[in-house]
Amino acid sequence: MPSSSQSSAPSALVPLCQLLAGASGRVHELAGAGAFRERIRELGLGESTMVTKVSGQSPVICRINGTRIALSHGAASQILVEPFGGAS
Amino acid sequence: MNASSAVSKTVGGPPGRAPVYALVGNPNCGKSTLFNALTGLKQKVGNYPGVTVEKKVGTAYSQHGQPMPVIDLPGAYSLAARSPDEAVTRDMLLGRRLDTAAPDRILCIVDASNLERNLYLVHQILDLGRPVIVVLNMMDLAAKAGVRIKVERLEKELGIPVIPCEAAHGRGLIELKLAMSRPDLPLPRHRWDIPSPIAPAVSELQASLLENDRKAPLSARAEALLLLTDQDSVRVAGSTPLSSRTTDILQSWKVRWEGQGVDWAATLVASRYDAIARLCADVLERGTPEQEGASLSDRIDGVVTHPVWGWLVLGGLMGALFLSIFTLAEYPMTWIDDHIAQAADAVKAAMPPGDLRDLITDGAIAGVGGVLIFLPQILILFFFIGLLESTGYMARAAFIMDRLMSRVGLNGKSFIPLLSSYACAIPGIMATRTIEDAKDRLVTILVAPLMSCSARLPVYLLMIAALVPGDTIPVGTKVGLMLLMYALGTSAAFGFAWLFKRTLLKGEPPLMIMELPPYRLPRVRDVILQMVERGGLFLRRAGTLILGISIVLWFLSTYPKAPEGATAQAQMAHSFAGQAGQLIEPVIRPLGFDWQIGIGLIASFAAREVFVSTMGVVFNAQSDADDTAPLRQALASARWPDGAPLFTPLVCLTLMIFYVFAMQCVSTIAVVRRETNSWRWPLFQLAYMTGTAWVVCFAVASIGRLLGY
Numbered sequence: 001m002p003s004s005s006q007s008s009a010p011s012a013l014v015p016l017c018q019l020l021a022g023a024s025g026r027v028h029e030l031a032g033a034g035a036f037r038e039r040i041r042e043l044g045l046g047e048s049t050m051v052t053k054v055s056g057q058s059p060v061i062c063r064i065n066g067t068r069i070a071l072s073h074g075a076a077s078q079i080l081v082e083p084f085g086g087a088s
Numbered sequence: 089m090n091a092s093s094a095v096s097k098t099v100g101g102p103p104g105r106a107p108v109y110a111l112v113g114n115p116n117c118g119k120s121t122l123f124n125a126l127t128g129l130k131q132k133v134g135n136y137p138g139v140t141v142e143k144k145v146g147t148a149y150s151q152h153g154q155p156m157p158v159i160d161l162p163g164a165y166s167l168a169a170r171s172p173d174e175a176v177t178r179d180m181l182l183g184r185r186l187d188t189a190a191p192d193r194i195l196c197i198v199d200a201s202n203l204e205r206n207l208y209l210v211h212q213i214l215d216l217g218r219p220v221i222v223v224l225n226m227m228d229l230a231a232k233a234g235v236r237i238k239v240e241r242l243e244k245e246l247g248i249p250v251i252p253c254e255a256a257h258g259r260g261l262i263e264l265k266l267a268m269s270r271p272d273l274p275l276p277r278h279r280w281d282i283p284s285p286i287a288p289a290v291s292e293l294q295a296s297l298l299e300n301d302r303k304a305p306l307s308a309r310a311e312a313l314l315l316l317t318d319q320d321s322v323r324v325a326g327s328t329p330l331s332s333r334t335t336d337i338l339q340s341w342k343v344r345w346e347g348q349g350v351d352w353a354a355t356l357v358a359s360r361y362d363a364i365a366r367l368c369a370d371v372l373e374r375g376t377p378e379q380e381g382a383s384l385s386d387r388i389d390g391v392v393t394h395p396v397w398g399w400l401v402l403g404g405l406m407g408a409l410f411l412s413i414f415t416l417a418e419y420p421m422t423w424i425d426d427h428i429a430q431a432a433d434a435v436k437a438a439m440p441p442g443d444l445r446d447l448i449t450d451g452a453i454a455g456v457g458g459v460l461i462f463l464p465q466i467l468i469l470f471f472f473i474g475l476l477e478s479t480g481y482m483a484r485a486a487f488i489m490d491r492l493m494s495r496v497g498l499n500g501k502s503f504i505p506l507l508s509s510y511a512c513a514i515p516g517i518m519a520t521r522t523i524e525d526a527k528d529r530l531v532t533i534l535v536a537p538l539m540s541c542s543a544r545l546p547v548y549l550l551m552i553a554a555l556v557p558g559d560t561i562p563v564g565t566k567v568g569l570m571l572l573m574y575a576l577g578t579s580a581a582f583g584f585a586w587l588f589k590r591t592l593l594k595g596e597p598p599l600m601i602m603e604l605p606p607y608r609l610p611r612v613r614d615v616i617l618q619m620v621e622r623g624g625l626f627l628r629r630a631g632t633l634i635l636g637i638s639i640v641l642w643f644l645s646t647y648p649k650a651p652e653g654a655t656a657q658a659q660m661a662h663s664f665a666g667q668a669g670q671l672i673e674p675v676i677r678p679l680g681f682d683w684q685i686g687i688g689l690i691a692s693f694a695a696r697e698v699f700v701s702t703m704g705v706v707f708n709a710q711s712d713a714d715d716t717a718p719l720r721q722a723l724a725s726a727r728w729p730d731g732a733p734l735f736t737p738l739v740c741l742t743l744m745i746f747y748v749f750a751m752q753c754v755s756t757i758a759v760v761r762r763e764t765n766s767w768r769w770p771l772f773q774l775a776y777m778t779g780t781a782w783v784v785c786f787a788v789a790s791i792g793r794l795l796g797y
Contacts, residue, residue, distance in 0.1 A: 032599070034353065034354070035170070036599060038166075038168065038317075038353075038357060039165070039170060039601060040601065041208075041357070041361070042165035042166045042168075042205070042208055043165060043205070043601060043603060044202065044204065044205030046361060054386050054389065054390075055386070055389060055390055055393065056393055059393060059487040059488075059490065059600075061389055061393060061604065063386075064205075065201070065202050065204065065205065065233075066201050066202060066229070066233045067116075067199075067201075067202050067205075067603060068385065068386075068389070068603065068604040068605075068606070069601065069602070069603055069604065070393075070483075070484075070487050070600075070601070070602050070603075070604050071599070071600065071601045071602075072487075072490055072494070072499075072500075072599055072600035072601075074599045074600075075599035075600060075601050078599065
């Protein structure tokens with residue numbers, strides 16, 4: 001895991017659905033309704049979580065702390081991540 | 089252990105009886121495995137998040153052999169319930185349920201490899217004011233992922249016992265049972281401060297809950313906190329409502345905050361996450377994971393969730409399922425059939441002729457035997473579904489199906505209920521409890537019985553047998569017709585879902601998010617146990633309900649006795665059953681059905697497969713030559729009064745189609761009534777399904793007659 005990100009030079013935010021497969025990032029912001037944001041956080045995808053995208057368009061599968069979460073394309077587009085290494 | 093921790097007083101559970109434990113935890117944290125290991129009670133172990141929707145109680149034994157009841161609660165990520173099964177968990181823990189008292193102590197199971205996320209639920213549970221034991225499960229996986237947890241530190245911070253364990257390998261269970269056996273357990277310490285703008289509201293609500301709702305002092309605080317974060321309180325049957333005073337206080341605070349622009353829920357949630365983050369910084373050490381890059385699960389997911397391969401895998405699995413139902417099951421079915429015939433012959437040889445002998449052979453043996461024969465197929469279906477659940481594939485299937493389901497306005501979570509409905513609508517409807525959106529859930533319940541359940545199989549098979557002349561039916565014809573019936577029911581389910589989502593129950597489907605459990609080798613033992621359990625349920629139904637109905641039907645078709653010397657046909661017309669059939673004949677006549685089929689349709693309300701045994705009783709009673717003649721031959725010789733054959737190919741086809749659509753199952757009606765908490769929906773379902781059945785059958789019968797069949 002690339003634990004030292006370039007937090008000093010923030011790269012552009014991308015929605016999780018546009019992150020490349022295999023790339024990692026840090027969750028920066030959650031959009032969408034309150035209940036949706038809360039559920040996302042309960043599943044461990046809260047702000048500043050490190051997320052690795054495993055695959056997919058729909059479903060989008062990503063890995064957080066060793067668990068796999070699947071999201072529909074619509075759900076993934078509400079999660080803005082800061083990619084590591086300026087990927088995507 | 090920290091018996092000396094100053095603030096916490098100890099609680100010994102109620103005097104005179106053993107403490108009741110509730111087992112809670114996130115989905116997929118090994119809760120069911122721990123429950124089995126603790127209680128030895130066999131229950132369903134599935135990989136699909138939230139498969140545990142029933143109330144499950146087992147008994148664990150303390151070190152001194154004292155029984156301790158353990159209630160297994162549905163998995164939840166938080167106490168802010170989003171779906172009915174989570175609401176059950178919340179209401180049980182808060183003592184809101186009328187049917188069950190709140191547990192004395194709580195076992196909170198945590199996935200150690202994902203501690204941070206799991207602590208959110210733990211944190212809410214610590215607020216409840218009850219003794220808690222935290223079980224750190226899957227310590228081996230945590231070690232593999234490079235996570236080290238300072239257990240003693242965590243114990244000290246929370247002020248309660250924390251037991252590391254690996255439930256799947258039986259490690260740590262003795263330590264856990266020792267902790268559970270302790271006569272006194274410390275209460276957890278509250279280590280987080282409620283944000284200042286919210287604090288006065290919490291104390292005011294707490295006071296009102298104490299005074300007006302008679303809540304326990306400590307759980308009142310937890311309930312007050314929950315009232316403020318519940319986005320849309322899911323109410324389920326059996327939970328007590330709030331007093332109006334408390335509701336008023338809640339409302340007035342919300343209005344005040346809205347005026348000040350305070351986002352109370354977000355503030356509370358954020359402060360909880362802050363407390364958890366601080367705790368994790370203290371007790372967690374992250375090293376390097378053993379394995380980098382794509383794991384085996386990731387590689388499998390690359391194939392099974394692929395836009396093209398995914399569909400092929402799913403289609404292949406479903407094809408294999410249906411193929412094995414119709415080929416593999418044939419051998420045991422022949423065997424059962426032979427033995428039933430032998431049993432009937434043995435009774436005939438041993439007893440003098442008379443009503444009692446007829447009751448046993450034509451009523452009991454023929455009735456139950458006609459249903460028993462389908463047991464092999466039902467077992468295969470249950471085995472397959474259990475196997476797919478156990479490997480973790482089912483959660484993926486739900487996601488693949490989401491793409492399709494979203495076209496008709498449903499989401500992938502409706503897939504498991506609908507697939508289960510192929511076996512039986514009752515577990516299918518109960519599985520809808522994991523669907524978060526109330527409207528989606530209702531639509532799924534409404535269409536689930538359209539999926540051809542295994543109770544229809546006997547009817548389809550009998551009709552196919554009667555439809556195709558000759559003794560052996562080509563496998564192709566059989567499978568083709570069967571697939572046609574399944575396809576008809578499935579497309580009707582999707583069509584009606586689409587219709588309902590656009591008319592009665594409009595609404596956007598929620599965005600789909602789901603945890604995917606890691607793939608694992610299926611635990612064949614658990615799958616078989618589960619299959620046997622479900623098969624046993626079916627057998628018990630055959631042994632009790634269907635046996636009872638067979639006897640009642642035999643009675644209804646034998647009495648009142650026609651005058652001496654009447655033909656069997658006249659006797660049937662004279663009987664109670666014949667009278668009821670004749671009563672509905674004008675309604676079903678346009679479909680090509682006579683009053684004798686009408687008897688079967690009425691009897692099917694008990695369970696669809698009863699149609700087969702009813703036909704056995706109804707038509708065997710008429711064939712006086714050979715009582716044990718196969719039912720198919722009896723049907724082939726059935727005639728209208730004018731001598732025209734009754735079971736023409738067209739009538740057989742129409743009858744099958746009728747069974748595809750019609751709502752003919754009292755048990756399903758009862759379950760829908762319970763799940764929707766009103767008579768409105770089950771009655772609507774009965775009307776729309778049976779109405780559709782009549783209209784479609786009328787169309788098929790009319791077109792068929794026009795074409796000269």
